[in-house]
Amino acid sequence: MTTSRRQHTLEVLVENEPGVLARVAGLFSRRAFNIETLNVGPTEDSSISKMIIGVAVEGHSLEQVIAQLDKLVSVISIKDVTPKAKEVHDTQPDYQN
């Protein structure tokens, strides 16, 4: 089966504190949101880290991901930095169906 879904890339600024990765990863897992890619790095301000999170959700689900992320006190800001009209084509056979 070939599915076509939009991948969104979120740039998330977080407090650079122990456990912050667990907070974000835990949120995705308990709310059944999928992380496609995750990259964590420093920023010029040593108290703030930057996460680049790729999620394959759209519309209402994307709004929920952002709203729930925003509720984490350690999350400072979230920006959708998706390059325009990037289609992700999943051509892998899907053995589940």
Next chain:
Amino acid sequence: MAKHVPTANGTEMTGATSLVKSLEAAGVDVMFGLPGGAILPAYDPIYDSTIRHILVRHEQGAGHAATGYAQVTGRAGVCIATSGPGATNLVTPLMDAAMDSVPLVAITGQVPSAAIGTDAFQEADIRGITMPFTKHNYLVTNPDEIPGVIAEAFHIATTGRPGPVLVDIAKDALQKMTKYNWPTSIKLAGYNPKTTPDAQAITDAAALIAQSSKPVFYVGGGVIKANAHAELRQLVELLGGPVVTTLMARGAFPDSHPLHMGMPGMHGTVAAVTALQKADLLITLGARFDDRVTGKLSTFAPNAKILHADIDPAEIGKNRHADVAVVGDVKETIAALIPALKAALAKNKPDLTAWLRQMNSLKSTYPLGFDTPDDGSLSPQLVIQRLGQISGTDTIFTAGVGQHQMWASQFISYEHPRTWLNSGGAGTMGYGVPAAMGAKVGAPDSTVWAIDGDGCFQMTNQELVTCALNNIPIKVAIINNESLGMVRQWQTLFYDSRYSNTSLESKRVPNFPMLAESMGCVGLSCERPEDLDKTIEKAMSINDQPVVVDFRVHRDAMVWPMVAAGTSNDEIMIARATAPDWDSQEL
């Protein structure tokens, strides 16, 4: 109680003293807890503190007591425990408080920082464990950070959508010397709850209401948390539309009010459930479209537009799309909506007469009721109804979880906010007794009744010892149906009456009045309808000791109406295999 004298910043003290000074500075007057090694340094300054510390018999009791205190007072409840098992015993109350948006601050001791990560004695990663159900949590290893973290914890717990915050403090951080440093302001880059609604959203909301012809006020627990009951009543009377109050919102709008259709949801009234199903607009105030209210989501309120007002932006559109969303404090929202709606109604006032006639017809045709057992035994619903009538509308009721909880939500008339406390989102058996203890501490002049199940009571009754020794004279009504009644009801309905492991035999063992007496309470018992009123009056007359009444009731009573889990609200049953007679209703 001694008056709290603020401590000057810069004063040298241990981290433990700094913790206690910080709790005092945060305005804490009472906390519930139980010491152990890792938190022990804090218990030394607690000995001298102006804060009343109530020594519980189980940390779960401390957590639910803090919740009961918070739900009655609207202030943060505080509980405190040691590391490892002490901390994990707080897990259930923290999850419970998160589900019901209760402001709670939990303090736990942690093993010394050098031992963290070594599987040290009584080490548990309580910050990791509680991440999913705390609004935020902290691990403090530097004593200088204690005042700032405590100030933040109270700020986060009590503002925006309230919730539990846990502060885990390493033992060495409590022991080391530090300079006390209470912050003058709190700045959290990632936390800035929006309380004032957008003007445009208010205008849109008013316009939507003025266009509707079948509106329903769907009122949730947020209205009570925001102290918005007076504003709600004004708004409702301005429009003149029907109201439903969820399990968490009982008391937000007087049950005696003619526009009140009752509670919606799995065990809601026919009028309340049908109002939602037939509405063309839900005016949703501080409610979150929980599955116990919506039933099968895809068939919930199929013709209704949704106006959703909530303080938590993540609730908007989570379960149901909102046509108009108003993010903000619901008290501010309603206050802004009143003049906006007046203006909108001046242009176009919908005629709600036919809609109200339909709803009132359902309300009078399908009132809540129950059968009196033929064998002359005591019916549980009657016990609960008489408890409400005899003790009056200023009484605070808490409940456990099960049939007795549903009957207590149905058969007591709630007229005031913060008089009905229960575990709604989590459904925590064992909530009732400790929550009543906390409620009585928060409102010592009120009568507090815990309406508990015989199953629930056996989970947390040890806190009656705490009540007896600390002059907290609560009253407990055990609705003893010798079963895990709600589960048994599901077995009756969905498992062919195969009663696997739901019989508690609690009319034989334990002897509840003797158990109560052994814990320093008065123990009473009542088995016959003719003794009911005088037993309740006897319990009402005892105010210097906790009282426990074993109401030995009929075993097979069931909770009706019922929307079976996963089915549509349209399939509401008023009795076994009995739907309302829809054909005779004009809908």
